[in-house]
Amino acid sequence: MAGTAVRGRLTWQVATVTAVTAETGSVRTIALDLPGWPGHRAGQHLDVRLTAADGYSAERSYSIASADGEPVTITVERLDDGEVSPYLTQELRPGDQMEVRGPIGNWFTWGPHDGGPLLLIAGGSGVVPVRAILRHRQRSGSNVPARLLYSARSLADVIYRDELDQYQGSAEVRYTLTRSQPPGWGGFSGRVDDAMLARIAWPASQHPLAFICGPTPFVEAVAELLVARHYLAGRVKTERFGGA
């Protein structure tokens, strides 16, 4: 057995909460003050560590919701039976502190030099890192064509709705609502399938670059559909959030 033991290095830093804002009924965006933050690329995440008074600690990873140059924010969805997300979404206040490690990730990241055309497909809270990609694309003035297909249970569950809608014209944003649709809904319904992708995915001949993020079963189903549409495996980047 080839083994080695390594003690943790000085990678954690203290972050102070500056704001907690509601995105949906169960989703909050948390803004952090991180002195010495080295900057980050769109799509990267950070790790959060919370230590209780009795010494118990828990760690979770969250995608960075903001673009480089903006204050660091994360967007957290409350899981009812979770241990960390109820605390972050319901208890946390400005002035509170946590430990943060990051930025992390060199694979699921995008910058203008990575080109496109971009196909971003997000399920649920998987929209967070692709929102950072769209923000960075806009802030950098990039002309890389971009399309977002965002799957959510209902319109009320769509995170960043107003912001995403204002991209119309510079990026194509489409939603699919899987559980309920409002009266007169003109967007997609139901799970992402090949018929839906036929209407929004760039043809493979354009050599597109795809980012898929969300629950593991969602990501794997969509990745398989894109590969079946002849997207190159190396140009379909995935990030699985686990859960259903």
Add this chain to the structure above:
Amino acid sequence: MTSPVARGFHRLSRPTGAEAGKLPPGQHVTADFPVLSAGPTPHTPLPEWTFSIRQGGETLRSWTWPELQGMPAETVTADIHCVTRWSKLGTVWRGVPVRALLDQVEHDTQYVLAFSDGGYTTNLPVKDVSGGRAWLAFDYGGQPLAPEHGGPARLLVPHLYFWKSAKWVRGLELLDQDQPGFWENYGYHNYGDPWQEQRYAGD
């Protein structure tokens, strides 16, 4: 640098006084049943499923699923303790005592290595599985054992840390010399008694 305390944060489950008295050191009670795996959930169809006792490359005895179901089974109520520090009290299982399976082969070995679909293994002294404290369990909570929890059948050895209760178990290899299994190989304790807090090699 010591970590700052996150104001108002605490662990999800905290034991009541009564529960705390029944816990091995370092454990806490959980209400759910966490799924911990080292690999993908296997799905062996029952008509293909067998449990074997093997030694030296040979199968000494093997049971099909109907043969296993035809053996007398026991209902077991046990507290289970995972090395990741969660415990579940009063879990109810149904299974065949491993002793009843071992009694059908002649053996005088000291150790066994349980082996599972997917390649997982764990080692135990034979007396820890033959003395009435181990079962081949196929029901949990009155229902057939779910695949994510080791179904169709898993080893159940509640007096040791729960990594010894191999999920998706397919047999026991009888060994003359002790041989570390999967987690034992990566630094976990060879025996794993939660009451002595034997989590890691050398504890």
Add this chain to the structure above:
Amino acid sequence: MTLDGNAIGGLLLEIFGRDMTNAEASCAACGAVGPVAETTVYVRGPGTVVRCRRCTSVLMVIAQVRGMNCVDLSGLAALEANPRR
């Protein structure tokens, strides 16, 4: 819970001192080559198990023993931190 190598980016940062999510991992069992980010990862067990997405062989095991990371990389034929892409 089945995740991918993105989920252990922070852990690998601790171990290797650099981001390893786009490092190229070569499976010693089947020869498949791909970024660590795309491997299948099992977390929250007694340790973290990283498997080849193609053949499910174990590539890496990371066990946290008494607060230290014990790392076994013997399932990898190679791990290239600066792949030419």
